[in-house]
Each structure stands twice: as structure tokens, then as C-alpha cells.
Amino acid sequence: MIKPMGATQEEYYRGVRMVPYDLVKELVLAIVGVGVLAVLIAAVLSSPDVGPVTIATWAQQDPIDFVTTASGELAGSTTTGGYGPPYNAAGDGQSWGPIAPQKWFGVRIPIDPANSFVIQPLQRASFSNTVLGTALSAWQNGSSDQQSKWLDAYTKALANATVSDGSVVVATGDYGPLPVMMANLLGVAQSGGLDGLLVINGRFYQTDYTQPLLFMGDGGYLAGLADSAHLTGSLWGMMNETGSYPGQTWLWLYTMWYQVFPFNSDTGIIGLNAGNADLGIIILMTLLTVALALVPFIPILRDIPRWIPIHRLIWRQYYAPRKATART
Amino acid sequence: MAATSSVGGAAEKPASWTLRLRQAFDRHLPMDHLLPDRQPYYVGSWVYVFGVVTIAALAWVVVSGVVLSFMGPQWWHDSRVGLFFNSLHFWSVQLFFFFMVLHLWGQYFMAGWRQGRAATWMIGVVIFGISVLTAFTGYLSQQNFASQFIAINAKDAMNGAGIGAFFNVLNFGQMYGLHVMLLPIGVTILVVIHIVLVRTRGVVKPIDPEGGAR
Numbered sequence: 109m110i111k112p113m114g115a116t117q118e119e120y121y122r123g124v125r126m127v128p129y130d131l132v133k134e135l136v137l138a139i140v141g142v143g144v145l146a147v148l149i150a151a152v153l154s155s156p157d158v159g160p161v162t163i164a165t166w167a168q169q170d171p172i173d174f175v176t177t178a179s180g181e182l183a184g185s186t187t188t189g190g191y192g193p194p195y196n197a198a199g200d201g202q203s204w205g206p207i208a209p210q211k212w213f214g215v216r217i218p219i220d221p222a223n224s225f226v227i228q229p230l231q232r233a234s235f236s237n238t239v240l241g242t243a244l245s246a247w248q249n250g251s252s253d254q255q256s257k258w259l260d261a262y263t264k265a266l267a268n269a270t271v272s273d274g275s276v277v278v279a280t281g282d283y284g285p286l287p288v289m290m291a292n293l294l295g296v297a298q299s300g301g302l303d304g305l306l307v308i309n310g311r312f313y314q315t316d317y318t319q320p321l322l323f324m325g326d327g328g329y330l331a332g333l334a335d336s337a338h339l340t341g342s343l344w345g346m347m348n349e350t351g352s353y354p355g356q357t358w359l360w361l362y363t364m365w366y367q368v369f370p371f372n373s374d375t376g377i378i379g380l381n382a383g384n385a386d387l388g389i390i391i392l393m394t395l396l397t398v399a400l401a402l403v404p405f406i407p408i409l410r411d412i413p414r415w416i417p418i419h420r421l422i423w424r425q426y427y428a429p430r431k432a433t434a435r436t
Numbered sequence: 437m438a439a440t441s442s443v444g445g446a447a448e449k450p451a452s453w454t455l456r457l458r459q460a461f462d463r464h465l466p467m468d469h470l471l472p473d474r475q476p477y478y479v480g481s482w483v484y485v486f487g488v489v490t491i492a493a494l495a496w497v498v499v500s501g502v503v504l505s506f507m508g509p510q511w512w513h514d515s516r517v518g519l520f521f522n523s524l525h526f527w528s529v530q531l532f533f534f535f536m537v538l539h540l541w542g543q544y545f546m547a548g549w550r551q552g553r554a555a556t557w558m559i560g561v562v563i564f565g566i567s568v569l570t571a572f573t574g575y576l577s578q579q580n581f582a583s584q585f586i587a588i589n590a591k592d593a594m595n596g597a598g599i600g601a602f603f604n605v606l607n608f609g610q611m612y613g614l615h616v617m618l619l620p621i622g623v624t625i626l627v628v629i630h631i632v633l634v635r636t637r638g639v640v641k642p643i644d645p646e647g648g649a650r
Contacts (some may be wrong), residue, residue: 117469117637117638120551120638120641121476121638124476124477124478124641125476125477126474126475126476126477127474127475127476127477128473128474129472129473129474129475129479130473131471131472131473132471134488135488135491135492138485138488138489138491138492139492139495139496141489141492142489142492142493142495142496142528142531142535143492143496145531146493146496146524146527146528146531147524149523149527150520150523150524150526150527151520151523153523153527154519154520154523155519155522155523155525155526155527156526156580156582157512157513157519157522157578157580158580158581158582159513159580159581160579160580160581160583160584161581161584191595193595193601194595194600194601194604201595201596202595202596209597209598209599210595210596210597210598210600210601212598213598213601213602214601216601216602217600217601217604314609315607315608315609315610315612316604316606316607316608316609316610317587317606317607317608318604318606318607321584321587321588321606322588322606324584324588325588330584330585330588333581334581334585337581339582339585349575349582350580350581350582353526354530355575355582356568356571356572356575357533358533358537358568358571359568359572384596385596386592386593386595386596386597387596387597389593390593390596390597390599391597397561397565400561401557401558401561401562402558403544403549403557404549404550404553404554404557404558405554410547410549413544413545413546413547413643414547414643416545418545419545419546419547419642419643421481422481422483422542422545422546423478423481423546423642423643424481425477425478425480426478426642427642
């Protein structure tokens with residue numbers, strides 16, 4: 109199938125009838141035509157721009173979810189709390205047999221959710237707030253057993269919490285300093301302070317939103333908005349965009365694997381299942397991309413174009429019944 | 437001038453590196469191949485247009501992207517003109533991928549890699565891959581709700597494969613830098629190489645039903 113062409117184009121095309129062609133005109137017409145099309149679509153359809161969710165919006169719109177998430181961060185029970193590399197050592201991450209790249213590269217973006225998302229922002233907010241300062245001291249001086257008991261009781265109470273004037277109200281119980289801490293964290297968040305506190309990195313400029321995005325990702329508010337906007341993975345997630353706009357439709361094959369066996373199965377096969385779907389699908393897509401690049405060298409794949417006569421439509425003039433001089 | 441005198445010499449290579457480079461260009465990519473005014477008679481299908489319209493869409497992606505990057509990532513959220521340029525960028529990208537996929541399938545069914553053109557095909561696949569990555573970092577750089585959600589979800593895929601340790605989709609600065617600088621430069625350079633290879637080799641002949649290359 110792969111045959112070298114002649115040493116020069118002149119040799120390669122020897123005997124082939126050549127016709128006039130204007131490459132520059134074709135390129136200019138293409139640029140003008142595509143430009144007109146793009147300008148028209150842009151002017152008529154605009155582009156998607158649903159504003160970002162802030163931690164302030166989350167805390168104002170769904171204070172119970174916010175406080176439940178913050179309590180979960182203290183307990184280490186959130187997604188980030190048990191994530192593993194590259195954020196922390198709470199787990200090994202995904203693996204497939206001996207292939208465990210998440211573990212191999214280790215903790216390169218260290219995040220301690222309890223400290224980063226709750227304790228440190230409260231410490232900054234406790235300046236001149238003696239009640240909060242006392243509550244923080246009580247929390248930090250409490251044993252881990254005591255902290256767990258407070259968290260268990262408080263988390264259970266949050267299941268039946270109500271909202272009053274933007275504050276979260278739970279039934280009376282032994283929650284230690286947690287209600288004071290959470291009320292202050294909620295207040296800071298509702299005022300917009302936590303949006304800033306989570307991107308503080310000791311420098312004036314910053315462009316890294318890892319912490320606030322992880323924190324919001326642990327909650328249910330942003331996920332709920334994404335669900336109602338049909339952005340979630342079970343609905344082919346990454347291909348979608350807000351509104352009726354096209355998303356990254358070229359990721360259809362990548363996204364499709366999440367919908368099919370073994371990547372949507374708890375049990376799976378040969379060690380591949382929903383639990384390590386990300387790793388399995390990235391490996392699969394890498395192999396498929398390499399295969400696509402190597403199509404010229406792969407029997408059957410490189411022969412399909414010969415078997416399926418689409419080329420006869422493309423070159424129908426060439427394949428038309430021969431006339432004496434048609435091809436020379 | 438001394439180097440010029442050696443041009444007429446039989447097969448002897450000139451001493452001048454500059455002259456050697458020029459002669460190599462003349463030999464492998466003469467101007468009548470780079471800018472041809474004739475082509476084989478069988479190049480008549482609209483399928484051949486998919487390549488040039490892909491390049492045209494890429495030109496508009498780059499032009500609109502340069503305007504957006506010059507004005508900064510906040511601009512298009514607050515300005516009607518900015519929103520228009522973002523829309524132009526957005527739809528140019530959609531057209532770019534649409535045409536590129538048509539071009540890819542067209543070349544597949546024409547077996548465009550035949551007769552010494554495998555490298556052209558392989559570079560095309562790499563261009564497609566880098567373009568996907570460039571668009572992905574673009575969606576992450578939008579600074580809106582979609583980019584937040586994409587980042588939160590995509591991190592699991594990146595982390596699961598170990599890539600997230602170096603390619604942090606939650607880090608706007610890293611994604612934006614890659615999107616406006618390194619990745620577009622990579623795509624553009626590879627597209628230039630792809631086009632030069634196409635022009636060097638010329639358009640492949642139709643598939644011979646007998647298995648040869650007539």
C-alpha cells in the first residue's frame with residue numbers, strides 16, 4: 109500500500125493531465141467565505157457566558173449545603189478530604205494493576221481541606237472577634253475523639269436544619285464550638301470574604317483557583333446547578349455547554365466510554381470499572397489516538413478505504429468509463 | 437560570490453551553509469510546488485476544499501484570539517465588542533473542528549497517506565490532538581460557570597492518569613498561558629509543516645483498484 113513516490117513531483121505526475129489551478133485565489137476565497145460565515149453566526153448567535161458561581165452565592169443561596177460541606181471538610185469526609193494524590197495522602201488514587209500514575213507522582217499540589225477551607229479562614233476572621241477566637245481555641249484544644257463526637261452530632265443535626273435570616277439553625281445539642289465556627293464561616297462566606305481568603309497565597313497577584321474550586325466541588329450547590337444545566341457526566345458532560353450552545357463535541361468518543369461497560373460498571377472486567385474509569389479511558393484514548401496516527405501502517409485499517417468505494421465518488425471523473433485521452 | 441561560483445560544479449556541495457540551505461529548498465520545495473498554478477485533473481471534488489477551509493477557520497481563530505488576549509480575559513464579559521470577538525472566536529473554533537474532522541475523514545477514505553505521505557497523515561493526527569487540548573484549555577479559560585464545572589470534573593480524569601500533578605486544570609493561570617501561547621504556537625507550526633509536506637509531495641493519486649498507483 110505504501111509506495112514511495114518518484115524522486116520529484118514531475119516524475120510522480122508524469123503522464124497525468126494537469127489543469128490550471130489558482131492556490132492563492134482559493135485560499136483568499138476560503139478565508140473571506142469562512143470569515144463571513146463566522147461573523148454572521150457570531151453576530152446572530154453570540155456565545156455562552158453564564159456567570160461563575162461564587163462561594164458567596166453558594167453560602168447565600170444554600171447555607172445548609174455550605175455548612176454541611178464545611179463540616180465535612182473538618183471531618184475529612186468530603187471528596188477532597190479522601191482524594192489522595194496530587195492533593196493529599198488520604199488514598200492512593202486510581203490504578204489498574206501495576207499502573208498507578210496518580211500514586212507514582214505523589215502529592216504535588218498539597219491541600220489540607222480542614223485547615224485550608226475552614227480553620228485558616230476562621231483564624232484570619234477571628235481578629236478582634238473574641239467569641240470566634242474562643243471557639244477556635246476550644247476546637248483546637250479538643251481531642252480528636254471529642255472533635256469527632258461534636259462533628260457526628262452536628263452533621264446529624266444538619267440533616268434537619270432550617271434557615272433563618274440566612275443563618276443555619278439546628279436543634280439544641282452538644283456540638284461544642286462548631287455552631288459558632290460555622291456561623292462565622294457562613295457569615296464570612298456570605299459577605300464574599302471566603303472567595304478572597306481561599307485564593308490568598310502570600311502574594312498580591314494570584315491566578316490559581318484550585319482551593320475555591322475544590323471546596324465548591326465538594327458541595328452540592330454547584331453540582332446541582334450543573335445538573336439542571338445538563339452539564340453532568342451521565343449526560344455526556346464534557347461535550348455540553350451552558351444554554352443551547354455546542355460544547356466540545358469533538359470529545360464525543362472520550363465521553364462515550366463513560367456511558368458503556370466496563371467503565372459504567374461497579375464490577376467491570378479485567379480490573380477496569382467505574383472506580384478507575386478515568387485512568388482506563390485515558391489509556392484507551394491514548395492507544396486509539398496512536399492507532400489513528402499509525403493507520404498507514406496497520407493492515408485492515410489502511411485497507412478499508414479501498415474496500416469502501418467512497419473514493420469512487422471523490423474521484424468519479426478518474427473512474428469514469430475510459431476515453432482515449434481521459435487520463436493522460 | 438565565491439560560493440556562487442561553485443553552483444555550476446558537478447555534484448560537489450558548496451562550502452556556504454546558506455547556499456546549501458537554499459539549494460535544499462530549491463531541490464525539495466521549489467516555488468512552483470509551494471505555490472502551484474497547475475494540478476492533476478482528478479482534483480475536482482469538494483472534499484479537497486475541507487483542508488483549505490480548515491486553514492481559513494484557523495486563521496480566524498488566531499485573529500480573534502489575538503484580539504481577545506490583547507484585551508485580557510475579563511474584557512469580553514463586560515463589553516459588547518468583547519462579547520462579539522469572543523463569539524467570533526467561539527464559532528471559528530467550532531468551524532475549525534467541523535472542517536478538520538471532514539478533512540480527516542475525507543483523507544481517510546482517499547487513503548491520503550499512500551506513496552510516501554504517511555508523515556503528512558501522522559502530523560495531521562497530532563495537529564488534531566493538540567487542537568483538542570488547545571480548545572480544552574480555552575473552555576477552561578472562559579472564566580464562567582461552564583469553565584468552573586469543566587475544571588472540577590476534568591481534574592479527576594487528569595489526576596487519575598497522573599497528568600493532574602503537572603497539568604492542573606483548576607489553575608487558571610496555567611491553563612490560560614497554555615491556551616494563548618504554547619499550544620497555538622504548536623498547532624500553527626505543525627500546520628505549516630503539514631502544508632509544506634502536502635506541497636512537497638503533491639496531491640496523492642486516486643486509489644488504484646488493482647492495488648497499484650496509476
